[in-house]
Amino acid sequence: MPTLPAERTKHNDAQPVSGSLPRSAGLLLSRETLLARLSLSASAPHRLVVVQAPAGCGKTSLLQLWRRELVSVGSEVAWVGLGSDDNDILRLVDDLFAALEPIDAAITREARLLAGRGSDPEAVERMVIGLVQGIAASGREIVLVLDDAHHLHSAGAVHAVQLLIEYAPANLRCALATRTALPLFLARARAADQMLQLGPDDLRFSRDESVEFLRERLSGADDRIADRLHALTDGWPAGLQLLSVALRRRPGALPEQVERVCDPKTFSAYLEQEVLLRLAPDELRLMVCCAVPSRFNAPLGAALLGEPLGTAHCAALLGRLAGEGLFMTRTAGADDPAAWWRIHPLLRDVLRARFETWPAPERRRVHVAAWHWFAAEAQHHDAVRHAMQAGEADAAVELVEGCASELFVRGELRQLVSLVRLLPPALLSERAGLRLWMAWVEVYERRLAECARTVAQLRIDLADAPPAMRYRLTLLRGLLAVQSDDTLGAMAILPELQHAPDGADGIARAGRRNILSWLYVYRGEYERARRIQLDEEPPLVEGQVLHGTPFGALVGRCLVGLAHAVEGQMIQAERIYRDVLFEADQRGSSCVDAACMAAGLLAEVLYELNDPAAAARLVEERLDVLERVSIPDTVVRVMLVLTRARRMAGRPLDALAHLEQVEDYAQRLGLDRVMAYCLLEQFKLHAERGESEAVRDCMAQLDALDARHAGVESETLSEIMVVAERARIRLAIWDGDLQGALRRIDALWVLCERRGRIRRLAYLHLQAAVLERRLGRDDVARERTREALRIGHRLGLVRSLLDADPDALALIEMVGAEPGMDPLLAFYAQRIQASARQSQANAGSGQGAGSDSARTASLELLSPRETEIVQLLQQSMPNKKIARALGVSLDTVKWHLKNVYGKLGATGRDDVVQRLRAAGTKTGAP
Structure with missing residues (x-):
């Protein structure tokens, strides 16, 4: 068969292994017919390729040939060779990162931050979304090859691959090589004619391909010999390679003297009899030892032999065996004794069966040698696995405990x-x-x-x-x-x-x-x-x-x-x-923990300094990661910044959608303080929209939260009472009870002063000043405004004053212009006024831009699923209800919404609705 390249070497632990594709021990046979089917038209390529056939059919060789062709036309190929260990979702994720990062390190940046923060379906989906977004943003044409995908059968690994296929952006194609049918839903891709499937009959060599293959490997092979061997193998690639190796090792032998080899069962028997038994004892012993680990190199081989054969001798021996076509491939570095090798699965199965016949003490000695060698190389996974296989469970535990601190420090x-x-x-x-x-x-x-x-x-x-x-x-x-x-x-x-x-x-x-x-x-x-x-x-x-x-x-x-x-x-x-x-x-x-915390807290500062757009930009690009890795303090601040920034930009639907996401987070983790702040922001949004029933529902939920934690001494949970009281103040204002609102403000002011929450004092002073003015007590209103300005000036506040009440700015203007006003406070008031005017101008220009491009919005640009989501969006339905209505996950809804925004050139939910309405687009019930 064509030389079967081993899979891409995986990044296991800290091993210094090359990430390049394995080098072939010989030439690959050109397979123009199959390559033509793989390539098709450049304008309409298959988005998914599945090569399913038993071992030895040349799946990997074909995909390596295709890789060469893809690279020659400027495409990138990320090759992931899978083994039994990769059925673990965490191992699979590391393999994907190792394959994609050499193309562009930015591809995996967000996904790497999300990876490992849980292995539940939601966490896996978040990671995959981060990965495909990175691929889409790279702009590169990428083909992701998963070789030996039959090793993937755990729910997490299968879910990840399914999502990669479903969410693949236009610049990503996936190719899977597998021995067995995969537990994946591929009917949609097949029905859309986006999938190419190749089976064993497709992979068998034609008579001409067998002739070409054998002439490269058997000197003097004529058509008669080629015809005979082609008939004995039915064009099965592994069988052809095995017979060619056997004939080279038996000078003078005739094709009539070899047996029929056309499937894995006959392959094993013939390999044992005609090849392995003819190896020298040191060659056979080395091959059996090297089949024990999933990969090996010359230093490891020497250690496994446990004999005084040096690394250089082992390297030379391995190179000679590979040169004879003995189903071995090297990753890279032909002259490097430390280069990694892999053995073809068919040969490895035979060698492992032979290893199992060795006496138990000798098998244990090999595993012990592998354990110690991998441990010395800080390749923890292989070290632990071989310690377990050596029967040294306590030693395996000590290995794990020994590297735990190192992994913690590295954030892994x-x-x-x-x-x-x-x-x-x-x-x-x-x-x-x-x-x-x-x-x-x-x-x-x-x-x-x-x-x-x-x-x-x-x-x-x-x-x-x-x-x-x-x-x-x-x-x-x-x-x-x-x-x-x-x-x-x-x-x-x-x-x-x-x-x-x-x-x-x-x-x-x-x-x-x-x-x-x-x-x-x-x-x-x-x-x-x-x-x-x-x-x-x-x-x-x-x-x-x-x-x-x-x-x-x-x-x-x-x-x-x-x-x-x-x-x-x-x-x-x-x-x-x-x-x-x-x-x-x-x-x-x-x-990542520090980066997310700093970004979230810096966004709060930027918002306070009246730069909501910059604050939103800072956290929006990190939002998924922020939620997964941040402490509740950071999440609260990010929630407040994004909600208020979107509200200021005239995007209340986007603000409510974000609050819904945070509400789900708070419920999932049982974070009542986060829930309280979420309800307060919802209260304010509904109040601005005049939605009385929703306002009172939020207040009822806040009252229930407050009652649940009444008398609690915990500073974080006692904050719930403060949040609930702020909502009661706003509800009293809503109901026209200004005196009641003032009494509550004064009581809350005393509490905040005692706790040292000085910034909040400026807010409360100005909120009270607005109410005093409405009650006709202008002198009191002026004095409380001046006190708010004194605190605000000392702290450098802007939004804390402007957010106190829609009428706060008018009071600031009036007091700032009074004769005899402290010049510093007067100048500070002017700065607040200028900042407020700039915010209004920015919000107005943003809304205008949306209207100008509204005519381009059309549902024709959207997929059927995206159209369903937009139809529900126009009914002001939140993401969670959309997910329930369509029977999909919340993350799936968010993923499709991001695609909708991109296709329509929209900034969010509000923009989509406005554009479609302005364009006169009609959507019926889904």
Whole structure:
């Protein structure tokens, strides 16, 4: 058969393996007929290619030939060779990243940040959407090849591939090579004539192809010999290659003396008899040892032999065997002894069967040698797998525990999950240290309820553990409290948190600083929150400052900025956030927590300084990642910024859609404070639209939340009462009870002053001033306006004043122009007025641009599914209801909406509806 290239070498752990395609040991046979079917017309290529046939039919060889042709015309090919380990969704994701990043690192940027934050269908869909968006944005023509796709049968892996096919943008084509039928739904692609399927009959060599193939491999092969071998193999490529190897190894043998080889069963028997038995003992022993791991190189081969054969000798031996056509391929670096090799599956099956006949002690020795070699190379997955196969389960656990800190520091907890899945569940339950790491993973994946149960059990099981391990558990409880928005839970462990025991490592001491800073912010001890970061030297982890992870120094600096922002010192906060964001982006995925936190908090500052468009741009491009990796504090701030920015831009439907998404997030994680803020913003949007029933429904839900947490001492949960009170103030104004609203404002003002929420005091002063003026008490209104301006000027506030009430700007203008006004405050008032006018001008120009292009909007541009979604959109139906109506996931609705926006040139839901209405497009009920 044509030389079968091994799959693309995968990026496993930290292995320094080339990512290039494997080099052929010989020439590939040109197969013009099949290539013509694969290529078709350049204007209408198949979006999906499935090559399904038994082993040895030349699936990989054909796709490698196609790859050469694609590359020659400027297309990019991402090649993923799959093995049994890749059935794990986390391993498959890493393979996809390793294949696509050499084309353009930006393709996987967002998907890499999302990967590993859960393996549930929603998390997988988010990751795939991030990946296809990266592919679409690259603009490159890409063919993604999944070789040996029959290894994929787990629900997560199959779901990921199904979504890749369904969501593939116009510049992506997928090709799958498989031995068996795939558990994928492909009928839609087949019905649309977007799929090409090739089977074993298509792949068999014609008589002329057999002749060409054999003349390259058998000197002196004439038509008679070729005809005979073609008949014996029925044109089966693997059979032709095997017979040619056998005849070369038996000088003088005649074609009549070989047996019929036309399927995997006869292949195995003939290979054993005519090829393997004719190898020298050292050659055969090396081949059997090298078949044990999924891939090998000369240094590993020498280690597995356990004999004084050096690496150079093994490299020479492997090269000679491959040169004889013995079903082996090299990844790259023909002269590099460390180059990786793979054995064709048919040959590997035969060699593994031979290995199983070896005595148990010898088999164990080989696995032990593989375990130690991979461990020394920091290739954790293979090391753990071979330790398990050697019967050394305890050693496998120690390997996992030994690399857990390294993976945590690199921000690669999903690799830890993948390693743990190699261990027996019973063993996992016995090892408290490993269970402690898995609890960290539960927080990482936002499985907060599961983590709480794990923590409760670990507190019992680790009662007699060393102090350093118990302190790790204390930190985990603190991180769980942060992610659960629970200062009360954090307060319960404050005495334990404050003093790290002797023996606590750098990760533990770094985590202590960040959790304490967060807690002090919500106790109103802002200076103390800052000092813990600024006065103490950052702990070192393996001799370096820990920058990434929620425990890193960059998140700590964000918390310093947060302490400033909560007080209202927005300019100081802005400087910190910008520096952190720049450094976190430079450092890459290990610092994603800090990057998202800095972006979300910086957006709050930009909005406060009256640049809502810049604030929205900053977070919209990171929105999916922000929601998955951020703490509730960041999510609240991003929600408020985006909602208000979209409302200011005249996009209330987009604002409501975003609130619906945040509401789903809050319900899923049980975050009542986030839910309260979400309801308050919905209240305000419905009030602006005059939707009385919706306003009162939001108020009823807020009342219920407030009642549920009445008397709670937790600073975060007690914020629910503040949010509910702000809604009651607005409802009293809505109902015309201005005196009642003022009483509530004054009571809330006292509470906020006690908690040090100075920025909120300026807002409340101005809100009260507007009400005082409506009641005819102009002197009081002026004085409260001046007090609001004094606070605002000291803190550099803009939106906190303008958002207090639609009539706030008129008061600011009136007071700022009064004779005898403090010149600084007068100038500050003028700046606020100028900023407000600029905001109005920007909003007006944005709406005008939408109207000018409305005539181009048409449902003819949309797919049937997109048209259904737009029809429901025009009924002001939120995404969640659209998903239920169509029987699809929420992420699927959002994905199609993004496509709709792109096709119509729209900025969001409101823009789509306005454009279609302006264009006179009619949509009936779906």
